[in-house]
Amino acid sequence: MMVKSAELPPELLDPTYQNRLRVIGRRLDLGGYRSLNLVEIAGGFLARAMRPGERAPQALEFPHADFPRLIGAAFAERGRGQRLGNRHELVPTGYEDFLRALGHRLDEQHAEAIAITELGNFIAVNGVAPVETYHQTAMAPFQSLLRPDDIATLLNEAFQRRAPEPQSLRARIFSRA
Amino acid sequence: MTAAMTTSLRVYVIDDDPDHVLIISRAIREVAPETLVRSIDDGAAAVAELERETALPDLILLDINMAGFNGFDVLSRVKSDARLRHIPVVMLTSSELSSDVARAYELGASGYISKPSYLLDLRAVLGNTLLYWGVMRRATA
Numbered sequence: 001m002m003v004k005s006a007e008l009p010p011e012l013l014d015p016t017y018q019n020r021l022r023v024i025g026r027r028l029d030l031g032g033y034r035s036l037n038l039v040e041i042a043g044g045f046l047a048r049a050m051r052p053g054e055r056a057p058q059a060l061e062f063p064h065a066d067f068p069r070l071i072g073a074a075f076a077e078r079g080r081g082q083r084l085g086n087r088h089e090l091v092p093t094g095y096e097d098f099l100r101a102l103g104h105r106l107d108e109q110h111a112e113a114i115a116i117t118e119l120g121n122f123i124a125v126n127g128v129a130p131v132e133t134y135h136q137t138a139m140a141p142f143q144s145l146l147r148p149d150d151i152a153t154l155l156n157e158a159f160q161r162r163a164p165e166p167q168s169l170r171a172r173i174f175s176r177a
Numbered sequence: 178m179t180a181a182m183t184t185s186l187r188v189y190v191i192d193d194d195p196d197h198v199l200i201i202s203r204a205i206r207e208v209a210p211e212t213l214v215r216s217i218d219d220g221a222a223a224v225a226e227l228e229r230e231t232a233l234p235d236l237i238l239l240d241i242n243m244a245g246f247n248g249f250d251v252l253s254r255v256k257s258d259a260r261l262r263h264i265p266v267v268m269l270t271s272s273e274l275s276s277d278v279a280r281a282y283e284l285g286a287s288g289y290i291s292k293p294s295y296l297l298d299l300r301a302v303l304g305n306t307l308l309y310w311g312v313m314r315r316a317t318a
Contacts, residue, residue, distance in 0.1 A: 041300075042311075057294055112312045113311070117288060143285065
C-alpha cells in the first residue's frame with residue numbers, strides 16, 4: 001500500500017535527518033542488516049551493511065528523490081503492529097528507532113555532512129555543526145562515539161518525547177510525525 | 178548518484194605498501210577522476226611534509242599497519258595539530274579488525290576503508306569529504 005505525497009502530513013516530507021534517517025533505518029530493519037556504515041553525500045546517502053549469512057557487505061543507495069516514496073510506504077504501514085525484530089546490543093529496538101532518535105539530535109545540532117559507523121562496541125557519528133565561539137558562530141567538525149549507555153539515553157529521550165498524552169485524535173496522528 | 182564525481186580533491190595516501198597504494202590510486206581515479214593523489218610511504222615523512230605544507234590536502238587516507246611510525250602515530254600527530262586537525266583522516270585497513278578501527282575513531286579518525294570493499298567505501302568517503310568541505314568553506318566564505 002502506498003500513500004501519495006500529497007496525503008502525507010507535510011512535516012513528514014521535510015528533509016530533516018529525523019525523517020530521512022528513520023526510513024533508512026526501516027529499510028535496514030526490513031532487510032535484517034547489521035554493521036552499518038551510512039554516509040551522506042551530495043545526492044543522498046550511501047550505506048554499506050551486512051546481511052546475516054552473507055560474507056560481503058551490501059551497498060544501498062538512498063537518493064534524495066526517493067525519500068517521498070520511502071516515507072509514503074513507511075507511513076502506510078504505521079499502526080499495523082509490525083515490529084521488524086532487527087535488534088542487537090547497539091540498537092536494541094532496531095535501526096528505525098535509533099536513526100530516528102539520532103536524526104532528531106542531529107537536526108537540533110543543525111548538523112550537516114554526517115557519517116554514521118557502527119563498530120564493535122560503539123557507533124561513531126561524524127559531521128559538521130555550528131559551534132559558538134567568543135565572537136561568532138563557526139562551523140566545525142564534530143564526532144560522537146555513542147556507547148550502549150549513550151544509545152539507551154538517546155532512545156529513552158526519544159520515547160519520552162513521543163509518549164502519548166491525553167490529546168485529540170488529530171494531535172495523536174501528528175505526534176507520530 | 179552513480180556518476181563519477183567531478184569536483185577535484187587533494188588526497189594524501191599514506192601507506193608503505195606500494196601495491197596497496199597502486200590499487201587505491203586506481204580506485205580513486207575510477208571513482209573521482211579529477212582527484213589529485215599524493216602518495217607517501219613513510220609515516221614520519223608524511224607528518225613532516227604535512228607540517229610544512231602550505232596547500233594542505235582535503236583528505237588523508239592512512240594505512241593503520243605501517244612499519245615504524247604507524248597509522249595511529251600519524252593520526253595522533255595530525256589531530257593534535259591545530260592547523261591539521263580539520264583534515265578528515267580515513268583509515269585503510271586490510272581487515273575488519275574492529276579493535277583497530279575503534280582505536281582509530283577514538284583518536285579522531287573520520288572513517289575507514291576496508292580492502293574488501295574499496296570502491297564502495299571510496300565513493301562514500303570522497304562524496305562525504307566533498308560535502309564536508311562544501312559546508313566548512315561555505316561557512317567561512
